[in-house]
Amino acid sequence: MxxxxxxxxxxxxxxxxxxxxxxxxxxxxxxxxxxxxxxxxxxxxxxxxxxxxxxxxxxxxxxxxxxxxxxxxxxxxxxxxxxxxxxxxxxxFAETGFIYELIRLIGQHDCKIKDIRQLFLRYSENIHIEEMRGEDFDIMIRFPEEIGDPYCYCFRDEGCHVIYHRFLPEDYADLMKA
Known part of the structure; x- marks a missing residue:
């Protein structure tokens, strides 16, 4: 351990x-x-x-x-x-990088899932995207392992804004089993 x-x-x-x-x-x-x-x-x-x-x-x-x-x-x-x-x-930790950019982007009233996808693509061309079933989230995006960001980012477009939650891959797998 x-x-x-x-x-x-x-x-x-x-x-x-x-x-x-x-x-x-x-x-x-x-x-x-x-x-x-x-x-x-x-x-x-x-x-x-x-x-x-x-x-x-x-x-x-x-x-x-x-x-x-x-x-x-x-x-x-x-x-x-x-x-x-x-x-x-x-x-x-500098106040720069992906998480800071993501939070600034989501804070914009006109943020859309396509904008979030473009942000991920600026950090890696090899992102993994899954459409999600259920009511909680619309899409999950994660980076390849070599990027060093281990999280699965799940997003939901609620019309007037986008919400997100990030999960450990194991927790995401548990969520998908439920």
Missing amino acids: TFEKLEKNLMDVIQEEQAKLGFRREKIRLYYPLSTLNHLLNTEDTAEEMSVTLTGQPESMTEKLGKLTVTRRGDRFCLCIPEEGSAYVHEH
Whole structure:
């Protein structure tokens, strides 16, 4: 078991939050279902076992994000990142790149799925696109593995604006099974 994938995900989510809301030195609470934590840590823990697993945060992670406080209710975990974690992400990641461009684009009132597809194509010509069934999303777009952005971005055009959610590939696969 390694915490590297969890650490990256935490920093990615903080960076996404800062792109949306701006930086503020503050505690950040992120909520994860047990299944996602198992995907991130490559474990098959029960909720009780995961509570124990998360107490073993490596120094390499706590040096950057601080010591995470972990609470849970059933199979839902709250990871509270101290103020130094939000500051670390702000100080070490430039406010440029794909996630910043995506959030700016989606923030435009006239944003369409075709505009989002064009943004992805500016970063890679080899994007993967899937039309989605169901009511939640219209389309999923993801980059090839070599780009280093592991997420599946799911979009829905609600007429007057586009909404999105990004999933780990494993969580996306679970979503598609449901």
